[in-house]
Amino acid sequence: MYQRSDIKEGMTVRSIDGEKLGRIFAIQDGEFLIEKGLFFPKDYVCRYSEISDIRDGEIILFHGKEGLHRFSLGEDRGALAGTGGGAGVGPGALGVPAERSTGLGLGADTAGLTASASAAGVERPMVGQSEVTVPVHKEELDVVKRERQAGEVRVRKDVVEEEKELSVPVRRERVRVERRDVQDRPAMRASFQEETVVVPLRAEEVEVQKRAVVDEEVVIRKDAIEEEQRVAETVRRETVDIRSDGEVEDARKLNLTPEDPTLRRS
Template sequence: MFQRNQVMEGMTVRSIDGEKLGRVFSLGDDAFHIEKGLFFPKDYLVRYADISDIRDGEIILMHGRESLLRLSGEDKYGTTAGLGTGAATTGLRADASASTAGTWEGRSTDEVAIPVHKEELDVTKREVQAGEVRIHKDVVEEVKTVSVPVRRERVSVERRDINPDRPAMNASLQEETVVVPLRAEEVDVHKRAVLDEEVVIRKDAIEEERRVAESVRHEEVDIRTSGEDETRSLNLGPDDPTPRRS
């Protein structure tokens, strides 16, 4: 058996043979109402026990089109037959200004439940990009001077006097050139990349409180008794400890 928490306002209602009957517009403890339309001449009351199945967000009743047409006839008091009950059940109209004469006749209880709705705020959070930090590196060229000691050879010429009586050995008495190589150090410069420093970017999560405001609606109930000029209101303040009863 299906329960009230499985039925929501706005759900499409179909007969057992697939005929679209209308949509749910209000919920009660034991039954719910289908909005009036081409199929029903007025709002139609259906018990949760008359639900055959709920598929793809649609309610399937246990009765077919012909059975529903037979059960939806109105009596002289403006009441509508409920599905599967075999007895007349008072139909509640969406128009609050319509006359309620005869709605209490044939009822075995002295009270009727009228649902009063209100909207609540349902706040959720989602992550979005709030900004970004860009780190850009530029290549800067500069001239760096380094002092490097280098060596080179140089020549000095010295003429010495020798003993003239000293004999010359292997004297060829020919023209001759003697080459003495001179060496020196040259500087070669090579560049290599090294790590100079690090720049560390760190993200921290901070929590702050943000106030959001949105308009919400609620239903108010006023009671006017026939023959009286004064309207009684059931709308109490949120801090009023008085029970909401007429």
């Protein structure tokens, strides 16, 4: 079990599933107070026995926020009102004397050191603090560009057959037979035998061969162009409604706009 020396004011308290429940603003033997928010606070009391682990300066509980005990500033300030959810704890239960409760923001006269949280009148005690910084948030738009396929171009080649005629000159040999009279010319080697004389005739013939050649080229180019595209999205921002009870010395600070980064309330 963890001791008081392990716990310090300002430590962040998280639930078992990692949800941030708030920060510690008061410590007593056996228990401590958790505050959350300013305008919508939920102050709880938690016991040391509910601590599961302490890692990196943060306290991890055994349960979620539904298991916490609600802290209230009721008339019964002397003791712990109950142990179940929704039970109240007075300042006396945390060891804060009644005469000191005003200085710690736990008494009934804490109008100057507490801030109105909601229409229900829940107040956030300012323990040991003379100044509270109120963050006012707004949403900004971040533009992220990503590439996607916007279209495509297809170039298809089809095979077409057609007849092509060529005129090719060819040569061939032909025979002309001519008979001439010879007057009494002596025959040197006359054999007087049957004989056949063969004279070959030659001719050119056409053989067709096909070969592939590049007829033309189709060039496809991609160019990048820039154009303006308008986008719209709904964003949220916080506004501040400051209300005070009693006398306020420095009323000028209450007129700050929500966008003023120096918005503080003391």
